[in-house]
Amino acid sequence: DAKTTQPPSMDCAEGRAANLPCNHSTISGNEYVYWYRQIHSQGPQYIIHGLKNNETNEMASLIITEDRKSSTLILPHATLRDTAVYYCIVRVKGGYAGGTSYGKLTFGQGTILTVHP
């Protein structure tokens, strides 16, 4: 699975948009971009994923550049409860075939997002 690069930390004011960047310049054509977050003392939580088109759900939007070498997770109106570590992960969709397991989530160190009042 391709490696990702994220800033170690970011700050955001409550109510403003939080834009979290991720570089994945070695991403392969069949690899997806996944975002998870981990609030203190909890397990990671899935946010969103995409292949090449921009995606939006009730939690966030994912913008993937045309060359797919980078992406941005957007929390449109950040709240204090969005303070967490955000992980950007690229992977093929998981599976198991021919005795080989593939597509595991490989977490980096993520970005610590702090939302201020």
Added chain:
Amino acid sequence: EAGVVQSPRYKIIEKKQPVAFWCNPISGHNTLYWYLQNLGQGPELLIRYENEEAVDDSQLPKDRFSAERLKGVDSTLKIQPAELGDSAVYLCASSLVASLGNEQFFGPGTRLTVL
């Protein structure tokens, strides 16, 4: 619907003692994962089950760690004997069918402290 359940939430033991962690995945989820998370780091996969079969245990230190998922539902991860360096959070996750790239749902984890 209940999420992934793990117990205990916290465990303190002395080195060389055995310890076991239990996980009950979300009902109907075929795939179950155990992760290890050291302080300040992202989770690292230890083992993945498809139903009762361990399909990826390449990162599991087999000299002291073992896991089982006998009936393809709940699972137990054991360490025997525990070492100081095993102090970490042990996370369990589950997903519907791994091959569809379904999101993984994580439990709250068990925080292990080895003294």
